[in-house]
Amino acid sequence: MMDLLEKIHQTLEYGGICDHCLGRLFAKRSFGLTNEQRGHALRVVHALAYNIPFASYERDTCWVCNDLLESISGWAQRVAVTLKDIEYNTFVIGTRTPPMMTESEEMIWSDLSLEHPEPLKSEMNREVGKAVSALTGKKGDPKNPEIAAVLNIADDRVELQIAPIYFFGWYLKYERGIPQTHWDCRACRGNGCEKCSFTGKQYPTSVEELIADAPKRIFAADCGILHGAGREDIDALMIGTGRPFVMEMQNPKIRNVNLQELESAINASAAPRVQVKLERWSNKKTVEMLKSHKGHKTYRILVDIDSSVSLETVRNAVSKLKGVLIHQRTPERVAHRRVDLVRERYVVDIECLGMESSLYRIEVTGEGGLYIKELVSGDGGRTTPSLAELLAVSARVVALDVVQVDGIAGNLP
Numbered sequence: 001m002m003d004l005l006e007k008i009h010q011t012l013e014y015g016g017i018c019d020h021c022l023g024r025l026f027a028k029r030s031f032g033l034t035n036e037q038r039g040h041a042l043r044v045v046h047a048l049a050y051n052i053p054f055a056s057y058e059r060d061t062c063w064v065c066n067d068l069l070e071s072i073s074g075w076a077q078r079v080a081v082t083l084k085d086i087e088y089n090t091f092v093i094g095t096r097t098p099p100m101m102t103e104s105e106e107m108i109w110s111d112l113s114l115e116h117p118e119p120l121k122s123e124m125n126r127e128v129g130k131a132v133s134a135l136t137g138k139k140g141d142p143k144n145p146e147i148a149a150v151l152n153i154a155d156d157r158v159e160l161q162i163a164p165i166y167f168f169g170w171y172l173k174y175e176r177g178i179p180q181t182h183w184d185c186r187a188c189r190g191n192g193c194e195k196c197s198f199t200g201k202q203y204p205t206s207v208e209e210l211i212a213d214a215p216k217r218i219f220a221a222d223c224g225i226l227h228g229a230g231r232e233d234i235d236a237l238m239i240g241t242g243r244p245f246v247m248e249m250q251n252p253k254i255r256n257v258n259l260q261e262l263e264s265a266i267n268a269s270a271a272p273r274v275q276v277k278l279e280r281w282s283n284k285k286t287v288e289m290l291k292s293h294k295g296h297k298t299y300r301i302l303v304d305i306d307s308s309v310s311l312e313t314v315r316n317a318v319s320k321l322k323g324v325l326i327h328q329r330t331p332e333r334v335a336h337r338r339v340d341l342v343r344e345r346y347v348v349d350i351e352c353l354g355m356e357s358s359l360y361r362i363e364v365t366g367e368g369g370l371y372i373k374e375l376v377s378g379d380g381g382r383t384t385p386s387l388a389e390l391l392a393v394s395a396r397v398v399a400l401d402v403v404q405v406d407g408i409a410g411n412l413p
Helices: 002-012 019-025 035-050 068-083 099-112 120-136 207-218 259-270 284-292 311-319 372-377 387-391
Strands: 090-096 147-152 157-162 165-173 223-228 237-250 274-281 297-305 325-329 342-356 359-366 395-405
Touching (some): 002 099, 068 157, 090 120, 223 284, 311 387, 359 372, 359 395, 372 387, 387 395
Parallel strands (some): 237 395
Antiparallel strands (some): 165 237, 223 237, 325 342
């Protein structure tokens, strides 16, 4: 007890300090008290122990917090007003304190070797959070907040960080020449120039933009980011069962949306080039698992091969690739944006289905990351073995369709 009294006495010798800041220095002493109540009680104990008139504690502005904690109600009102046009159920308060306040409290912690202080920002977060909850009826949830209101004390403003909304589904792409995601113009790097008609884009649109267009309006969001389980080439179709994806809507002002109605709105907006089937609401963890998953993929391709080669010879060569480990050096066509290394991927299954006009229809299932065009052409010897190598003639993919991406949904949260 004497040690506590001595520390209280040393603290008060610094000069004017508010009850909040005094109580916060001994925050883990006793329970069921606010820091303000604790600070007042400590001041009373000090007055009794040292026989000091209580009126002598009258002070000017608190030298630690600059009386910030007297403005809890005002900050709560500002937060409530800032959030009034945004849909949310859970929130958290954060506080960005000026360096001088942080240095002041850390100095007294160090000087007095205090063991149980609470940071100023922690008290602001808690007390403003309680006040905001009382004003709005919303729940404070530091673990899973839908919105974070950050009190920027130095700049005297409330900054919002709205949690993204994620939804999971499968997309089909029915038109060639559309990339999966937005590409900045190579010439101007997105700034806008004559080459891109000042759009800043390498291609007029993307699967990402087509899917995100309706949700941007529905969620009143800034933008949508598509996270796909791999990606098809720009000149490939995505048909069959579709490609799994998660769409991340950033800074949504609206959250209460019906998933079926969202799917209908996307399909109405993106038709006829893209179609989606939405399965459920999702989260960031699903995005991480989707990106790391290496499921098998099935492709249906049309291949141009020298006309002197018979169908039987092609089928025989194709059969020799089934179950084979393929060594692929990074293809020349993507070498400008991929690390140059040799990847090993298995051909799980492959079959020549016949001919269409003068082209060969082949279906191949490969491990995730297997380059199909190079499996056919050999890419100048960078992929081995290849169909061209086995046939000893040139072979190239004329059209490629992705028809299935396996093993995704059952493994995702």
